[in-house]
Amino acid sequence: MARRPATTSMTSEAVLLSVAMAVAAGLVGCFAVMRRMALAADPLSHVALPGIGVALALHIDPVFGAAAMLFFGALLVWGLEEATRATTETVIGVVFSAALALGSLTTSGEDLIDALFGGAGGLSWAEAVFGLLAAGAIVIFIVAFRNSLIVMLVSPDVARTAGVDIRRLNLLYLLTFALAIALGLRYLGVLLMGALIIIPPTTAKRLARNLNQMLLAAVAISVAATLLGTWIASLLDRETGPLIVLVAAVAFLLSLLRPQP
Amino acid sequence: MSGQRAPVEEDALEVSHLSVHFGESSVLRDLSFSVSQGASLAVIGPNGSGKTVLFKALIGSIPYEGGVHWAEGTRIGYVPQKLDLERDIPITGLDFLRARASLAGQRAANISRALDLVGLSSEVNAKPIGTMSGGQFQRLLVAFALVGEPNVLLLDEPTAGVDEPGQERLNELVRRLQQDEGLTVLFISHELSVVYRYATSVLCLGRRQAYIGAPKTILTPELLQEVYGTEAGYHIHDQ
Numbered sequence: 001m002a003r004r005p006a007t008t009s010m011t012s013e014a015v016l017l018s019v020a021m022a023v024a025a026g027l028v029g030c031f032a033v034m035r036r037m038a039l040a041a042d043p044l045s046h047v048a049l050p051g052i053g054v055a056l057a058l059h060i061d062p063v064f065g066a067a068a069m070l071f072f073g074a075l076l077v078w079g080l081e082e083a084t085r086a087t088t089e090t091v092i093g094v095v096f097s098a099a100l101a102l103g104s105l106t107t108s109g110e111d112l113i114d115a116l117f118g119g120a121g122g123l124s125w126a127e128a129v130f131g132l133l134a135a136g137a138i139v140i141f142i143v144a145f146r147n148s149l150i151v152m153l154v155s156p157d158v159a160r161t162a163g164v165d166i167r168r169l170n171l172l173y174l175l176t177f178a179l180a181i182a183l184g185l186r187y188l189g190v191l192l193m194g195a196l197i198i199i200p201p202t203t204a205k206r207l208a209r210n211l212n213q214m215l216l217a218a219v220a221i222s223v224a225a226t227l228l229g230t231w232i233a234s235l236l237d238r239e240t241g242p243l244i245v246l247v248a249a250v251a252f253l254l255s256l257l258r259p260q261p
Numbered sequence: 262m263s264g265q266r267a268p269v270e271e272d273a274l275e276v277s278h279l280s281v282h283f284g285e286s287s288v289l290r291d292l293s294f295s296v297s298q299g300a301s302l303a304v305i306g307p308n309g310s311g312k313t314v315l316f317k318a319l320i321g322s323i324p325y326e327g328g329v330h331w332a333e334g335t336r337i338g339y340v341p342q343k344l345d346l347e348r349d350i351p352i353t354g355l356d357f358l359r360a361r362a363s364l365a366g367q368r369a370a371n372i373s374r375a376l377d378l379v380g381l382s383s384e385v386n387a388k389p390i391g392t393m394s395g396g397q398f399q400r401l402l403v404a405f406a407l408v409g410e411p412n413v414l415l416l417d418e419p420t421a422g423v424d425e426p427g428q429e430r431l432n433e434l435v436r437r438l439q440q441d442e443g444l445t446v447l448f449i450s451h452e453l454s455v456v457y458r459y460a461t462s463v464l465c466l467g468r469r470q471a472y473i474g475a476p477k478t479i480l481t482p483e484l485l486q487e488v489y490g491t492e493a494g495y496h497i498h499d500q
Contacts, residue, residue: 162365205349208388
């Protein structure tokens, strides 16, 4: 895969897709932050690397290789959690550090840099369709399962007696989480997508007084960081991914100025 | 609350040969008992005797051997022991109760009724659950259970951290739900005087064996001495 040039302009499809990615990241991230899975986003994103390497070797779009590996990775984490009763963070930490090592062996050179940090070059129709469908699926999942997710994060035992299928919900959440990472790989890359899933919701958590406020604020900050970061990248003729994450980080720093209740 | 008092001969719960192990450690061994519809069973025993583990097995949250059979149509309202919540989690009392109402397909009106029953004012609606006092959150958990219109209540030390008037109110509420509306209640308590006053039967988990029977037959100085290892006294409130 040739290194993509830094972008100076984005097509309207690309802008739409990046906004969809930001919305999905904000929504999924809210529950990741509240479930204390903040540190899991980063290593989970690493599992995409071997998939990217294999996809490149087979001349397939790397996004699909990454998505397939993330799907497999989410199933693996869920299965290990069920079998060992270890925490999600522990399982993800162990499994995906190994995936990063494997990925760096199967991906090399500029391809690795692209995979790690993303790029905003040309957008294939397949990528656009996959991205919009994935974002739509993530939004639908969060809206449909929000009540179950709320009760589960307060107490899985209470959720169980309220009729929530904890095993199924955990699996669906992990798959949604993995899908959100796959969605962001195109622009942000493996390393930075985890940051977009975590930083805007963490900022929103500091500002919000209830769940609706947190969800809305996380989406707004995520979309604003994506659009502003992309615009600054075009002005400075730099890669978009790092600037999107930097804008999100600045928003978090500004939120520190607000005193906590 | 829903329901008429069910025929007493029909058991709400039947537990047979229940055992729970964590690795090499055996917490519950070959425990068998049943609970009639509309009964109030107190579970007592020293720390580490497996009271909370028993409840977790009854709701299916931990693996176990043996049988746990709830009557058909059982709707459990479970109130766990103190939960460890992040203080800054932006989920309000209303977010939490609405989630329960939505999962149970209940109307929002049930929320204010449940809050009234447990004696919480509507100010907890806007309060993040992580900033509630222990007693407030405990009562919110009871309200949460009631929103689901249960016919069985499992209460794991429901008054822990609740102030004296709040304890009295919760104990009376549970008694009323059990006696007037026919709910089956299983509760864990260290307050033997509360057990004596509110339970129709007592399951006492000792380290070597378990005892079940009416409060008068279980709460004897000799049996308590054997199970707790020290003299466990209690005061019987005026009825």
